Amino acid sequence: MRIGALVPLTPPGWVEAGRHLLAGLELAVGEVNDDGGIDGRPLELVVRDTAADPRRAAAAVDELAHLGVAALAGEYHSVVARAAAARADALGLPFLCSSAILDALTEQPTDWVARLAPAQSRGWGIYADFLLGAGHSRIAVAAQPSVYWAAGARILRDRLAPRGGDIIELDMGALAPADVCDALADNGATALLLLVGHPEPAVPIVRSVRGDRRLAEVMIGAPAGQPEFAEWASSLGADGAAIPFLRYLPERLGPLGARVGTALRERLAAEPSFVAFEGYDAVAVLAGMLRSHGADRARIAESWPQVVAEGTRGQIRFSRTPGIGVWQWAWAPVQVVDRDPAEPGRLRILHAG
Structure with missing residues (x-):
């Protein structure tokens, strides 16, 4: 029984995110095989x-698809x-997307694709609620050209x-980090959101803003x-703290989590990110489907609405969500958290949706 895994493992992909995703995928596969595999097959x-x-x-x-995988996971x-x-x-191959959040994951509704991560409209909407609750109504976004960043804005x-x-x-296709500081000083924004890649140009922007005395009261945020x-912490140290971001974990993990x-x-050998848990849950869901339907791709795709799986972050069920063309786990947990300035290795929950 084969599952294909799509993972960013080399630049310009976010390698650390890929490493966490792969760790979750591999851990779950190992546990499935330790438990006898899929009907005795590894x-x-x-x-x-x-x-x-x-x-x-x-x-x-x-x-x-040519190698005969029953389904895909990851990315x-x-x-x-x-x-x-x-x-x-197009190929008729079931794909359980673990971590990508773009609402328009497909141009048209499809039965072949499902997703574990919350849609961008839900998570980023919760982030907007957090901003307003924290008193920020004039907000600058430093954005690179991208469908993803444009959708977020x-x-x-x-x-x-x-x-x-x-x-x-x-x-950010036209501005340098120093230009961002001047623009913030001129426009009176109380918050700057980083809709940019990491480490470039996110890290230089943070350093420039943190080092500009005019911007001492400006909150930096990173919803992605x-x-x-x-x-992030190793690159920025104390400058990387107090920057709220979205994380898809519950306040407390249950026994499985x-x-x-x-x-x-x-x-x-590090604290696992929510991406690692998403990887684990993707395999847990697909393994259950393989036990029920074997490697028949059509039967797997037909069974998304019947899935009831215990994941690390709650019970997973898929449904149709208005405006989303794929089968969606609608109730993945969403938090806004940051790194504690007093202890940058510790994360603080600021808001939950």
Whole structure:
């Protein structure tokens, strides 16, 4: 029994996120096999590196389909997952996307694709609520050109505008970090959101803003979750603290989540991110489907609405969500957290949705 795995493992992909995703996938596969596999047959994970390249991901889907995988799992980058989902849909290959959040994961509704991560409109909408609750109504976004970043800015604007919020967009295709500081000083924004890649240009922007005395009261935020990973803390130290971001974990893990968290911590030699739990849950869901339906791709795709699986972060069920073309776990937990300035290795929960 084979499952294909799409993971960013080399630059320009976010390698640390890929490492966490793969750790969750591999841990779950190992546990399935320790428990007898799928009806006595071992479960094999066939991994392909997407390197954050949509064309490479689409080619990997073709290859994995030819190799006979029963289903696909994984992918962190939304634009890459969109390319993979389109190809999986065209080939009739079930794809459980673990981590990408772009609402428009497919152009048209499909029965071949499901998703564990909350849709961007839900998570980023909760982040907008947090901003307003914290007293921020004039917000600058430093954004790079991307379908993903543009969608995020639109969600924030649509959520904030009816309640008096204002979004000021700073084009990072044209501005240097020092220019961002001047723009913030001029426009009176009380918050700057990083809708940019990591480490470039996110890290230089944070350093510039933190070092500018004019901006001492400006909150920096990173809704896409860049500060979740240890690389952020090691790059920025104290400057990387107090930057709220989205994380998809409950306030307290249940027994399964706690056990898996301990195993992931040992495997990674670091605190596991929510991405690692998403990887584990993806395999747990697919393993249950394989036990029920074997490797028949059509039967797997038909069974998304019947899934009831105990995941590390709650019971997983898929449904149709308005505006979302894939089967969606609608109630994945969402938190806004940051790194504690007094102890940057510790995360503080600021808001939950």
